[in-house]
Amino acid sequence: MTKTTCLNEQDLTLLYYGETPDSVSLLEAHRHIKGCPACQQRQLQLERTMQALPQRPCELDPHYATRLTARVVERIPRRRFALPAVAGGLAAAVVVFSFTFWKPEPLLVTHNAAVHPSAVTENTPSPDIDLLENLDLLRELDTLSELTGV
Amino acid sequence: MIMPKETCVSSTNAATIDRSLTERYAQTMDAAQEQILLDRIRSGDETGFEILVKQHADRVTRLAWRLLGRRDDAEDLAQEAFLRLHRALPKFRGDSRISTWLYRTVTRLAIDQMRRDRLRQRLFFSRRHVDDPDPVDLASDPRANPARDLRTREAMQRLQSALADLSPRQRAIFTLRHYEGLPLKEIAALLDLGEGTVKSHLHRAVTSLRKELADFHEERS
Incomplete structure (x- = not known):
């Protein structure tokens, strides 16, 4: 059955885009337009207007994709496993650093001082010892000179 | 903000869109290669x-x-879409x-951005077409036919202006149908809308554009 009433604007728009109209089948719509000068005129006007719409050229240069890829990759967050790895590396560096520059205290003195307080006086080098040794040497020299009569 | 969800389109719809997009753009990578890459x-x-x-x-x-009409914004949006893809890949099931x-994702992000732009314009009464070229620059264009180029640019500006007056959803639907050539069924699936709604939006968009551009042609003549 051929539709006798004219097509509405939405149906004409849908027909322009090759879509099925809502109120009528595609076949019926085409049959109607064929026999209806008014609808033909409206369809022609619609086509003219739509074809007069300027194209919107979106030209991209050949290297655009490479540039965009680089920018996207740059913005990708680092993987999560990187954090423990960095933390482990830092810890290892601290340990190596500590061993390299660590100077042990004189353990003997400390140990003795802790266990036998009196040992401190026995083992601690005294600044007067050299002087006393020199005095002994001087005495011996004096004795030698007396013996030789010089 | 509308978050793109991979699972929001049924498998049937996704398959329809996949087939159509693949045919339309003659992708060099087929589904198997894409799976290997994933x-x-x-x-x-x-x-x-x-x-x-x-x-x-x-x-x-x-x-x-x-969709947006501006290259800078488009590049930013493309970057955002790829970053979202990177985040989504571990959960990407491959249904689509x-x-x-x-x-x-790009369509939804663009609609969000258009909505934000419209809101900003309303709130701050900002100029509608910041990117409009200076008429003096246009007139001093050294190319062979500046008069014709000027007309073309004016038509483009008018189109941009008319598109900007559409609602973000209407604009997206019109762009996807008219410039990208996607069938309405696919657009409906992409935007999670009924096909009737998409038809209605397209009709309103076309009516509005026809009116704006008819006025422009009358002014020109």
């Missing part, structure tokens, strides 16, 4: 992701450019093709 990315091979971005960069940016996922 496996590489999931196993930690970042170069796989770079290949994926390179493969889709131009198409995604052009779509964003057509990457191109479909990107189409959906």
Whole structure:
């Protein structure tokens, strides 16, 4: 059955885009337009207007994709496993650093001082010892000179 | 903000869109190759992701450019879409093709951005067309036929202006149908809308554009 009433604007728009109209089948719509000068005129006007719409050229240069890829990759967050790895590396560096520059205290003195307080006086080098040794040497020299009569 | 969801389109719809997009753009990467690439990315091979971005960069940016009308914004939006893809890949089940996922994401992000732009314009009474070229520059264009170029640019500006007056959803639907050539059924699936709603939006968009551009042609003549 051929539709006798004219097509509405939405149906004409849908027909322009090759879509099925809502109120009528595609076949019926085409049959109607064929026999209806008014609808033909409206369809022609619609086509003219739509074809007069300027194209919107979106030209991209050949290297655009490479540039965009680089920018996207740059913005990708680092993987999560990187954090423990960095933390482990830092810890290892601290340990190596500590061993390299660590100077042990004189353990003997400390140990003795802790266990036998009196040992401190026995083992601690005294600044007067050299002087006393020199005095002994001087005495011996004096004795030698007396013996030789010089 | 509408978050793109991979799972929001049924498998049937996704398959329809995939087939159509694949045919339309004659993708060089078929589904099997894409799956291999996805496996590489999931196993930690970042170069796989770079290949994926390179493969889709131009198409995604052009779509964003057509939707938003500005290249800078389009590039930003394309970057955002790829970053979201990177985040989504571990959970990507492969129900739809990457191109479909990107189409959906870019369209939704663009609609969000258009909505924000409109709100900003209303709140701050900002100029509508900041990117409009200076008429003096246009007149002093050294190319062979500046008069014709000027007319073309004026028509483009008028079109941009008319598109800006549409609602973000109408604009997206019109762009996807008129410039990208997607069938309404696919647009409905991409935007999670009924086909009737999409038809209605398209009709309103076309009516509005016809009115604006008819006025422009009358002014010109």
